[in-house]
């Protein structure tokens with residue numbers, strides 16, 4: 492399975508997951524349809540599945556057009572079946588979703604929204620974290636509680652360290668400034684910032700990260716108690 496990173500809207504990432512043997516593919520969080528359609532047509536791919544991490548418009552904005560054009564199925568969290576446009580397949584925490592070569596375990600990770608999920612492609616050792624875990628940050632708490640978000644991050648912390656992370660936004664450098672303000676002597680953080688700046692200079696994105704790198708650099712993952720996490724989240728909201 493090949494992963495293509497597609498930039499959407501202002502700073503969103505969508506991802507196209509490709510079975511190179513039969514040209515079938517999935518898209519994760521199509522915030523808009525056009526950049527996805529362009530890529531699919533240029534590369535002669537058949538879109539079969541649309542995977543949504545949560546219902547926010549910048550993650551589902553392309554659902555309707557893509558479904559209509561390619562006759563693809565929309566997959567999302569059962570609790571959000573009334574707010575994910577065009578949903579066909581409803582998943583619950585712990586489910587394994589499997590079609591073609593694509594196989595993901597679903598983690599319900601409330602906090603940013605109460606219906607947020609992550610798709611863990613465990614055989615490929617990669618996870619799509621949407622707006623729950625960013626590189627060097629975590630999502631704002633819009634609907635859930637601090638405790639829910641904290642617990643959701645603990646689930647992700649327990650994945651193998653070499654698991655690749657693909658998140659919903661290019662916030663990495665901005666996030667790193669906050670990490671640095673809290674953790675200025677962290678050499679791993681300083682190294683990662685250098686690497687990311689180099690990648691972006693070359694026209695690449697900061698994706699993917701890994702769980703191991705985030706455990707070393709992401710101040711929200713380094714936080715080991717809820718009170719401290721709350722404090723950090725509030726500070727970041729006003730940073």
Ligand code: ZN
Pocket residue numbers: 545547603622
């Ligand atoms: Zn969101």
Ligand code: FE
Pocket residue numbers: 547549550622659660
């Ligand atoms: Fe978002």
